[in-house]
Every structure is written in C-alpha cells, then in structure tokens.
Amino acid sequence: MNYADKFKKTFFTENPVTGLLLGLCPTLAVTSSAENGLGMGLATTFVLLMSNLVISLLRNIIPNRVRIPAYIVIIATFVTVVDLGLKATLYDLHKTLGLFIPLIVVNCIILGRAEAFASKNTVWHSIVDGIANGLGFTFALFILGAIREILGSGAILGFRFWPEEYRTILLFVLAPGAFITLGFMLVGMNKISKMLEGK
Amino acid sequence: MAEMALLIVGAIFVNNVVFTKFLGICPYMGVSKKLDTAAGMSMAVAFVLTLAGAITYIVQHYVLVPVHIEYMQTIVFILVIASLVQLVEIVMKKTAPALYKALGIYLPLITTNCAILGIAILSVQNDFDFLQTVVFSFASALGFGLALVLFAGIREALDLRQVPKAFAGAPIAMIIAGILAMAFMGFAGMVK
Amino acid sequence: MAKEESVFKVVLTLVLIAMVSAILLAWVNKITREPIELNKRAETKRAVKIVLRGLKNIAYPEFPEEMEVDHSPVKYFKAVGIRGVLMGGAFIVKAPNGFSGDFEMMVGVDSSGLIIDTYVLDHKETPGLGDGMLKESFKEQFRGKRLAGTTWMVRKDGGDIDAITAATITSRAFTAGVKRALQAFERLKKEGQK
Numbered sequence A: 001m002n003y004a005d006k007f008k009k010t011f012f013t014e015n016p017v018t019g020l021l022l023g024l025c026p027t028l029a030v031t032s033s034a035e036n037g038l039g040m041g042l043a044t045t046f047v048l049l050m051s052n053l054v055i056s057l058l059r060n061i062i063p064n065r066v067r068i069p070a071y072i073v074i075i076a077t078f079v080t081v082v083d084l085g086l087k088a089t090l091y092d093l094h095k096t097l098g099l100f101i102p103l104i105v106v107n108c109i110i111l112g113r114a115e116a117f118a119s120k121n122t123v124w125h126s127i128v129d130g131i132a133n134g135l136g137f138t139f140a141l142f143i144l145g146a147i148r149e150i151l152g153s154g155a156i157l158g159f160r161f162w163p164e165e166y167r168t169i170l171l172f173v174l175a176p177g178a179f180i181t182l183g184f185m186l187v188g189m190n191k192i193s194k195m196l197e198g199k
Numbered sequence B: 001m002a003e004m005a006l007l008i009v010g011a012i013f014v015n016n017v018v019f020t021k022f023l024g025i026c027p028y029m030g031v032s033k034k035l036d037t038a039a040g041m042s043m044a045v046a047f048v049l050t051l052a053g054a055i056t057y058i059v060q061h062y063v064l065v066p067v068h069i070e071y072m073q074t075i076v077f078i079l080v081i082a083s084l085v086q087l088v089e090i091v092m093k094k095t096a097p098a099l100y101k102a103l104g105i106y107l108p109l110i111t112t113n114c115a116i117l118g119i120a121i122l123s124v125q126n127d128f129d130f131l132q133t134v135v136f137s138f139a140s141a142l143g144f145g146l147a148l149v150l151f152a153g154i155r156e157a158l159d160l161r162q163v164p165k166a167f168a169g170a171p172i173a174m175i176i177a178g179i180l181a182m183a184f185m186g187f188a189g190m191v192k
Numbered sequence C: 001m002a003k004e005e006s007v008f009k010v011v012l013t014l015v016l017i018a019m020v021s022a023i024l025l026a027w028v029n030k031i032t033r034e035p036i037e038l039n040k041r042a043e044t045k046r047a048v049k050i051v052l053r054g055l056k057n058i059a060y061p062e063f064p065e066e067m068e069v070d071h072s073p074v075k076y077f078k079a080v081g082i083r084g085v086l087m088g089g090a091f092i093v094k095a096p097n098g099f100s101g102d103f104e105m106m107v108g109v110d111s112s113g114l115i116i117d118t119y120v121l122d123h124k125e126t127p128g129l130g131d132g133m134l135k136e137s138f139k140e141q142f143r144g145k146r147l148a149g150t151t152w153m154v155r156k157d158g159g160d161i162d163a164i165t166a167a168t169i170t171s172r173a174f175t176a177g178v179k180r181a182l183q184a185f186e187r188l189k190k191e192g193q194k
Helices: A003-013 A024-029 A034-057 A064-089 A091-100 A102-106 A108-118 A123-153 A175-198 B002-014 B025-030 B035-067 B070-095 B097-110 B114-125 B130-158 B170-185 C007-051 C130-134 C136-142 C168-193
Strands: C065-069 C072-080 C086-098 C101-110 C115-122
Touching: A003 A123, A003 A175, A024 A091, A024 A102, A024 A123, A024 A175, A024 B025, A034 A064, A034 A091, A034 A102, A034 A108, A034 A123, A064 A091, A064 A102, A064 A108, A064 B070, A064 C007, A091 A102, A091 B114, A091 C007, A102 A108, A102 B070, A102 B114, A108 A123, A123 A175, A175 B170, B002 B130, B025 B097, B025 B130, B025 B170, B035 B070, B035 B097, B035 B114, B035 B130, B070 B097, B070 B114, B070 C007, B114 B130, B130 B170, C007 C086, C007 C101, C007 C115, C065 C168, C072 C168, C086 C168, C101 C168, C115 C136, C115 C168, C130 C136, C130 C168
Parallel strands: none
Antiparallel strands: C065 C072, C072 C086, C086 C101, C101 C115
8 A cells, every 4th residue: 555645545535524425524613713623623534533443344344234233333432522522622622513413423535535445455554544534624614614714713823914803705614605615626636636637 | 373384494405414513424425326315314314213212211301310320421312313224124014015125225324424314313402392302303304305315416417417537426426415505504593 | 153152241341331331430420529619719719809809818618508489590709808797608599591501601790789790600691692691892881880770681672782793692691690690689688677
C-alpha cells in the first residue's frame, strides 16, 4: 500500500465529502466556524479509526448474516465513548456540536468503511484506512468551516480581520450559506482532483 | 390544541429538518433526482419516523431512565431503529405487498437517515410527552417530504437546462438547496 | 458466505459484542461522570462571578435554590453579606420563546435591585443575528436598570429596550428573561423583610 497515494486520494479525488458526498449532515451543520469543523472532524476520525480497528480484528469471527447489526453496535459504542469523553474534557466544544455527536453513528462514512474495507483487510491496513478517511473528512470540514467563518464572521480561529461592529456577509454562517459554500467547494475540489489526476 | 398546531407548523416550515436542522441530507441529495422516487421516499420516512418516535419514547422513559442507563441512549436508539426498519420490511412484505412494492426499496436506506435518530434524540432533549413526540416526529417527516419533493421538482426541470460543466450534478444541486433554504428562512418568526 | 453459520454461533457473537460494549460504556460513564458534573458546575460558577462582579464580602451557596415566576422555574444563588443581609443574587431564568425555543440566561442583581450584568448560559439562537445578545453593545443597556421605571419590552412593542438589529424575537425573549429575574429578586427581597 502506498501511503502518500492513499492520503492524496482521501483528501482529494476520493474525499468522503467532496468526492463521494458522504456524511453531509454534520458537514453542513457544524461548519459555521473552522474550529467546530475541526472538532467534529477529529471526533469522527477517532470513531472511524477505532471501529475500523475492532471490526478488522473481528472480521473472521462475526457471522456474515449479522455483520451489520454487529458493526452498528461497535460504532455506537465508540460514539458514546467520544460523547462522554468530550463532555468530560472539552465541555464547550461538546455544547456547540451537541446533537451531531450522537449522530456520528449514522454517518455513512463509518459504516461504509467498515463494510467496504475493514471487514476484508488486515488490522494495520484498516487503521491506515480509518485515519486517512477520517483526516480527509476533517480536511473538508475545516476548509468549509474556514471559508464560512471568514466570509460570515470576518474571523478565523479567534483572529479577526475587521472589528466586530463591521457588517459581514451573514448569509455564510446561516443555513443557506452552508449549502451554497459547499456547492462552490465541490466545483473547486473537482478541479483540483482533475489536476492531480492529470499528472 | 393551538400548541399542537404551532408544533406542527414549526416542524414543517419554520424549523424544517433539512433546511435548518441539517438532518437527512444524504437521502435528500441521493433520491431527489426524480419526483416519484422522492415521493416514495418521503412516505417511507414518514411511516418509519413516526413509529420510531413513538417506540424510542417508550424505550427512553420506561427502560433507560428507570434503569439509569441514559448514557446508552445512542446505542439503544440506533438498534431500535435498525430492527424497526427490518420489522416494517418483513411485515409490509407479508401484509401489504402493494405498499411494499412502492416503498420497499427505500426502507434499507432509512436506517442511516440521520433524521430518524436525530428527531428521536431531539424529542427526548425537548422533554416532549408521548403525544407531542408522535406529532413532532410526523410533522418533521412532512417537513422532510416537502423539502424533498420541492427539490426533486426543481431538479427534474434542471435536467432540461444547460448547466456549466463544472457545476453539473452535485454542485448546482447544493446551490439550489441553498436558495431553497433561503426561501424557507422567510418562514422564520412565523410561529411565536 | 459459503458455509452456513449455526444460529447458536450467530446469537453468541452478538450477545458477546453487546456485553463487551455495555461493560466498556459502563466503565467510561463511571470515570467521566464526575468531570462532567464539575464542568457543568464550573460553568455556572464562572457565570455567577461575572454577573455578581463588584459585590464585596458576599457568600453564596454551592447549589442554587428554586422558585417559580410566571409558572416558569427560576434557580437562584442568594448572595448574602455579613450577618446574613441580602446583598443581591444571581438568577438563572428561561428566556421564553427565542428564535430557536427557550434559552437559559443568568442575571445578576445587587441589593437595591439594579442589574449588574447578564450572561447567556445555553442558547441555539442564529449565529450572526440572535447571538448579538452576547455583545457588549446590547448588554450595556440593561446594566443599572431596575424592575420599576422601565417598560420591559422592545421599542417595537412600545417598551424601552433597543432590540438587536434583525433579531427582534431574540431580543424579546432576552428582555422577558431579564424581567423574570428582576421579579424573582423583588419576591426574594419581600420574603426577607417579613
């Protein structure tokens, strides 16, 4: 397995969000700022990594007929661990992400990787796959969050471009801005992917 | 009664699941290419969402809370929803083959529709009673259906237009969803 | 897929996975329960310090007491000075009917019933619009006001409060919340005089 290629794929051409259009709910919902996007991305990466690891370990034990319920239990367990863990350590972040932490369970990326990759590959490869896809997801959320925060609030990660009293393009932090920004981001990412492939 | 009406209008228009809560976006983008599939999906979601709301309410208040295992909420709810979808599929196949033929193919997709789990958790967080939970779930599903059918209508018309190549497919759909969301912002403040 | 698994094995694996998961979660829940409680309390304490700043030599209890104003529960920390004189209080109220439902806020009042400061604890108002209530420019007008002498409504409704631009609903809820807190304080004061 070529790691550089793998990461290039999950960041651009086969990025879970911009390439495969998976996990759109949290992508749109929590990206009103770069920090939130980053937090959500990393929480999802943790769940993805752990579920890939465990599912790949158990891939020869779990009976084929009940593999989906078994995967769901494993994924939901790690989601709850993240939920409680974040509440205990990063309380404020947990409050902003709110409902979308338990909803990591139904993020199609995780069940998708479990079914398509971890159930067929070795533990080590599944770990790399989990990290690569998780970081690809985080990358997309961070960029989307950054664009929306800069345009909508005139700041990024606590750094202000202009004073708080100034008017910004509010639309971008509101719901419609999430859809529209992602639409334009898809165009941009497709262009970048094409350029990378053309090489 | 007036309170119920507010709850319904609020869930359908003002706090639409898709446009303000960002729930159920995957099926929203996935099955909105044709009007009739969109309608089928909406009905399947309405059915499962309402049932799931009722059952998760019972599970929360008669199992999780008395036993003090509220932290198991996520895992129990998702299992309840997954088995419910399976059960509905089996029962529908046996008793209502016509309905199964129409909605059957959408059922497996519903387990991973985050609107179901999301609305169930929201009902608990809002301290709704049983009736409120059921009404809220059903109204949210109607809101989802409205958003989906509107969107599918636009996308069908869009197929006949020339879209710049870079925007064709998902990007333009996303931007249209944004414009629809903007239209729905007009409902803001209608309730309360 | 070729070999058919026995029902026994299928059930056993599922039960085992569920059991391991339940044990893991019970353990995580146990070790995180205390930090979570502490985090919640730390946030409230931080808010109390802010809304009661400037009051000297006061003591307030570890846990809030409760009363009801307009059928809505109000939690409060009574600030008492030497010899148990009422020096003010921090009131946690529900601001009713905000843009995205009720939200929770805290209002600090001094012994003469003047507002020291306000603090929003938990809200889902629209970022960029409704969360203007967190800004100094909006909060400033409440400081030093008391229940009497102010019409507790936004100007649009004939009151004295300047609403946040494009967020009248949030401003209304906020104003109603402040009024509740002030009413709660007046009640507390009356009870003290009895």
